[in-house]
Amino acid sequence: MLIVIIAFFVLLVIGMPVAFAIGISGALFFIQYPELPFTIPVQVTVSQTQNFSLLAIPLFIMAGNFLNHSGITEQLLKLASVLTGRLKGGLAQVSLALSALMGGVSGSAIADAAMQSRMLGEPMMKRGFSSGFTAGILSFGSVLTPLIPPGIGMILYGSIGQVSIGRMFAAGIIPALMLWLALAIAVWITAHMRGYQPERQTRPSLGELGGALRAGFWAMLFPVMLLFGLRAGVFTPSEIGAFAVIYAVFVGALIYRRLRTRNFIDALEGSLGDIGAVMFLIAVSAILTYGIVLERVPETLANWIIGLTDDISVIMVMIAVGVVVAGLVIDATVLIIMLTPIFLPLIRSLDGDPVHFGVVFILAATIGNFTPPIGAAMFAVCSVLKTRVSDYTRESVPFIIAVVAVTILLVFVPQAALWLPNMFFG
Amino acid sequence: MRKIYQGFLRIEAVLAGVFLLLMVVMMFTGGVARLMRMPLNWTIDIATWSFAWSVFLCADIAWRKDLLMSVDIVAERFAPPVQRALTFVNYILIAGFLIYLAYSGIHLSWVSRARPFQGIPWASYSWVTLSLPVGAMIMLVTTWLKFKAFLAGPSAPAEL
Amino acid sequence: QAQDTYTLRFNHVLGPSEPFHEGFLAWAEAVSERTGGGLTIEVFPSAQLGVEEDIIEQIRQGANIGQNTDAARLGTYVPQIAVVNAPYFVDSNEEAFALADSPSMIAWQQQLADEHGLKVVCFDWVQGDRHFFTNSEVRTPDDLAGLRIRTPPAPIWQESIRALGAAPTAMNFGDVYPGLQQMAIDGAELVYPNITAGNLYEVLDYAIETAHIKLVNFQVVSSQWFNGLPEDYQTALVEECRVAGQETSAVMAEAAQAAKQTLIDEGMTIIDDLDLAPFREAGMAAYEALGLTEARAQVYAEIGKD
Ligand code: NA
Ligand code: NA
Numbered sequence: 001m002l003i004v005i006i007a008f009f010v011l012l013v014i015g016m017p018v019a020f021a022i023g024i025s026g027a028l029f030f031i032q033y034p035e036l037p038f039t040i041p042v043q044v045t046v047s048q049t050q051n052f053s054l055l056a057i058p059l060f061i062m063a064g065n066f067l068n069h070s071g072i073t074e075q076l077l078k079l080a081s082v083l084t085g086r087l088k089g090g091l092a093q094v095s096l097a098l099s100a101l102m103g104g105v106s107g108s109a110i111a112d113a114a115m116q117s118r119m120l121g122e123p124m125m126k127r128g129f130s131s132g133f134t135a136g137i138l139s140f141g142s143v144l145t146p147l148i149p150p151g152i153g154m155i156l157y158g159s160i161g162q163v164s165i166g167r168m169f170a171a172g173i174i175p176a177l178m179l180w181l182a183l184a185i186a187v188w189i190t191a192h193m194r195g196y197q198p199e200r201q202t203r204p205s206l207g208e209l210g211g212a213l214r215a216g217f218w219a220m221l222f223p224v225m226l227l228f229g230l231r232a233g234v235f236t237p238s239e240i241g242a243f244a245v246i247y248a249v250f251v252g253a254l255i256y257r258r259l260r261t262r263n264f265i266d267a268l269e270g271s272l273g274d275i276g277a278v279m280f281l282i283a284v285s286a287i288l289t290y291g292i293v294l295e296r297v298p299e300t301l302a303n304w305i306i307g308l309t310d311d312i313s314v315i316m317v318m319i320a321v322g323v324v325v326a327g328l329v330i331d332a333t334v335l336i337i338m339l340t341p342i343f344l345p346l347i348r349s350l351d352g353d354p355v356h357f358g359v360v361f362i363l364a365a366t367i368g369n370f371t372p373p374i375g376a377a378m379f380a381v382c383s384v385l386k387t388r389v390s391d392y393t394r395e396s397v398p399f400i401i402a403v404v405a406v407t408i409l410l411v412f413v414p415q416a417a418l419w420l421p422n423m424f425f426g
Numbered sequence: 427m428r429k430i431y432q433g434f435l436r437i438e439a440v441l442a443g444v445f446l447l448l449m450v451v452m453m454f455t456g457g458v459a460r461l462m463r464m465p466l467n468w469t470i471d472i473a474t475w476s477f478a479w480s481v482f483l484c485a486d487i488a489w490r491k492d493l494l495m496s497v498d499i500v501a502e503r504f505a506p507p508v509q510r511a512l513t514f515v516n517y518i519l520i521a522g523f524l525i526y527l528a529y530s531g532i533h534l535s536w537v538s539r540a541r542p543f544q545g546i547p548w549a550s551y552s553w554v555t556l557s558l559p560v561g562a563m564i565m566l567v568t569t570w571l572k573f574k575a576f577l578a579g580p581s582a583p584a585e586l
Numbered sequence: 587q588a589q590d591t592y593t594l595r596f597n598h599v600l601g602p603s604e605p606f607h608e609g610f611l612a613w614a615e616a617v618s619e620r621t622g623g624g625l626t627i628e629v630f631p632s633a634q635l636g637v638e639e640d641i642i643e644q645i646r647q648g649a650n651i652g653q654n655t656d657a658a659r660l661g662t663y664v665p666q667i668a669v670v671n672a673p674y675f676v677d678s679n680e681e682a683f684a685l686a687d688s689p690s691m692i693a694w695q696q697q698l699a700d701e702h703g704l705k706v707v708c709f710d711w712v713q714g715d716r717h718f719f720t721n722s723e724v725r726t727p728d729d730l731a732g733l734r735i736r737t738p739p740a741p742i743w744q745e746s747i748r749a750l751g752a753a754p755t756a757m758n759f760g761d762v763y764p765g766l767q768q769m770a771i772d773g774a775e776l777v778y779p780n781i782t783a784g785n786l787y788e789v790l791d792y793a794i795e796t797a798h799i800k801l802v803n804f805q806v807v808s809s810q811w812f813n814g815l816p817e818d819y820q821t822a823l824v825e826e827c828r829v830a831g832q833e834t835s836a837v838m839a840e841a842a843q844a845a846k847q848t849l850i851d852e853g854m855t856i857i858d859d860l861d862l863a864p865f866r867e868a869g870m871a872a873y874e875a876l877g878l879t880e881a882r883a884q885v886y887a888e889i890g891k892d
Contacts, residue, residue: 019494021496036649037649042530043534046558049474052474058481159783239457268447269443273493274493279485280488338634389497463753538647
């Protein structure tokens with residue numbers, strides 16, 4: 001496995017597309033194990049496309065493209081500009097709020113981030129935000145996605161680790177709000193330092209507000225219906241993705257009368273490249289994951305950690321760091337499935353709280369997907385926004401500081417996670 | 427030749443788009459049907475089948491349009507001749523990998539043809555598996571054209 | 587002479603806290619001990635090595651990999667084996683264990699090995715009785731009409747559930763919790779310990795003890811790999827598989843009782859005084875639909891069941 005990991009980094013350094021670097025280094029593993037069928041890399045790659053929870057990703061990417069061409073995004077942003085236009089970095093704050101509100105709808109941080117980049121990226125850049133900053137805020141806004149019920153990660157963690165899923169849902173809420181606040185502060189500080197000007201100087205008149213609200217009705221209904229469909233509702237995340245596409249086409253064609261054959265095709269064509277870039281990377285990552293599991297790398301890591309210390313907080317920090325590193329290439333969902341059975345017993349044996357650990361663990365797994373220099377979700381955002389990883393890296397420093405600070409706070413203040421579930425469930 | 431290739435690219439884009447729309451329609455229909463207490467299991471089958479084919483067709487489109495991400499921080503600091511040598515190595519390795527995917531994908535599709543898709547006796551899973559080797563072969567063509575453009579020099583645009 | 591050592595990587599989809607995982611570890615230990623470390627089994631829970639169908643294909647290509655599977659999936663290769671997964675096929679663990687001596691079962695396993703490369707090591711692993719778990723009260727097959735019941739995505743399974751009256755809805759186990767919470771489905775058919783393992787009592791109201799399928803699991807490895815083992819290793823692998831399986835089946839029966847008590851404590855309503863006769867009768871339609879009537883008669887004659 002060491003050869004594989006070295007090969008992976010060498011290929012990255014020579015500038016090979018990440019998807020190929022993952023596939024080629026992952027395939028090297030099978031040369032070391034000649035008794036394994038040489039067809040396994042193909043099989044596991046194809047298998048990713050039969051995974052029901054990954055099906056949500058292309059659907060939400062399409063939804064993002066169709067929302068833009070239908071006029072829904074534009075109306076939503078007009079309304080936002082009327083409401084928050086006097087704030088410095090107002091649109092960035094709006095994007096953050098949308099991330100927080102619509103987070104969890106797709107059940108995947110990658111799908112959320114890709115959809116929102118498609119929706120909000122261009123308008124933000126048009127208003128003078130750099131592409132690196134835009135990519136950073138849209139990415140890290142999605143970090144709180146899995147903590148908002150009903151995050152798929154929480155359900156998986158609860159099912160695999162036999163932890164009450166209801167408790168997990170309740171435990172995610174306050175940390176999600178803390179993350180939101182921390183990111184909002186980071187945006188505010190950056191906006192002041194950069195001197196991002198407010199979009200407007202005057203308070204909106206009532207008439208202006210009313211007009212924006214009326215015009216934006218169908219656009220506002222969209223996030224509301226998404227939330228209703230999932231939380232009170234009847235649809236699985238993938239179905240909601242499909243519903244979002246159909247809603248965008250319906251509103252764009254019949255109500256805003258913006259969507260015509262020409263931009264319908266544009267929306268679809270734009271989706272092809274986005275989906276290819278995101279899904280090919282996720283599909284081939286299974287090749288690398290196979291070797292990691294077969295050689296029991298996580299178990300080795302867990303044993304090594306126990307050997308070093310028995311302080312529960314230190315162990316949680318070490319696990320979180322390890323998980324962020326693993327998040328370089330492995331999707332958060334896959335990490336949760338893979339690592340819960342390994343780390344949770346460790347935490348239990350040290351009398352740690354499984355709910356508290358779960359929140360930290362799920363958060364760390366998601367952060368890893370977004371942190372430079374590598375991260376499946378980061379690549380999705382950068383590829384949609386055509387942002388260079390170096391720009392992304394530079395501009396996301398304040399957001400990384402914000403989420404890392406909250407994660408560390410969560411490790412040492414378990415009550416932030418446990419207060420709500422203890423109040424609800426005793 | 428160029429005309430044939432352009433026509434081929436159109437077919438590829440149309441097929442990928444159709445598969446994506448099929449996923450949307452199937453997932454939506456499945457959700458609505460279940461809501462109306464008439465669950466349809468085949469909607470998921472068609473959606474996942476389309477998923478596989480759309481992913482690997484779209485992968486080629488992304489590769490051709492240079493949308494596949496790479497980590498640029500280190501590579502761009504090398505001297506231009508070194509960068510050129512590294513790009514050369516990249517294309518060779520990628521082509522090798524794609525040939526391997528195409529070969530072992532076709533092999534797997536053949537030896538596991540008895541495996542049913544979603545347990546449906548008459549539908550072989552090989553029709554799903556084939557999506558990867560087919561995608562890999564198209565990507566190999568794209569790689570070849572990129573490589574030719576690269577050899578022709580930095581000023582020559584790729585005939586993509 | 588230096589002994590060759592062998593490794594089997596054994597994959598299963600159940601969680602590490604389920605009794606089956608303990609059972610596989612016990613099997614691994616017994617085999618390793620008996621072969622003096624010559625044959626080791628590494629157990630991978632939670633489908634870590636991959637989804638069941640992928641693993642079965644890897645096994646067919648001769649990999650040193652094993653998988654815990656069921657008769658419905660094996661039935662896609664040798665159709666008659668699926669009879670074990672049909673409604674009300676066996677009534678007790680002892681009857682399930684006795685199937686190993688049925689000449690028809692032996693012949694079908696031979697066919698599976700010769701024609702498809704899948705060697706059944708043993709199938710003495712009874713997960714237990716599958717019941718319906720729903721959010722509305724069910725007393726007769728008619729009450730199941732129109733209920734969207736999650737079943738594993740296999741047509742054989744779906745036919746059985748349809749025969750009993752419900753509308754089978756294919757879904758992965760991991761989607762069951764959100765599916766129930768979001769009312770995408772009205773219930774599931776599972777064994778008791780699945781409900782506690784998946785915290786499904788948080789989103790379910792009724793346990794309906796229909797016992798419509800006694801779920802028997804099969805341990806399969808590559809026949810090519812198995813045939814390459816020394817004979818005494820083969821014997822050790824099979825015999826210890828049976829011992830561990832039968833012990834685990836007993837543990838599962840106890841686990842079902844414990845899980846049932848947990849569900850009562852969590853406020854679920856248990857319906858365990860059903861008249862099963864109409865369910866059994868309805869279940870017979872599945873044998874017809876699946877063309878398994880003859881296979882059933884054949885095995886019943888061999889194990890002396892009517
Ligand atoms: Na976001
Ligand atoms: Na990362």
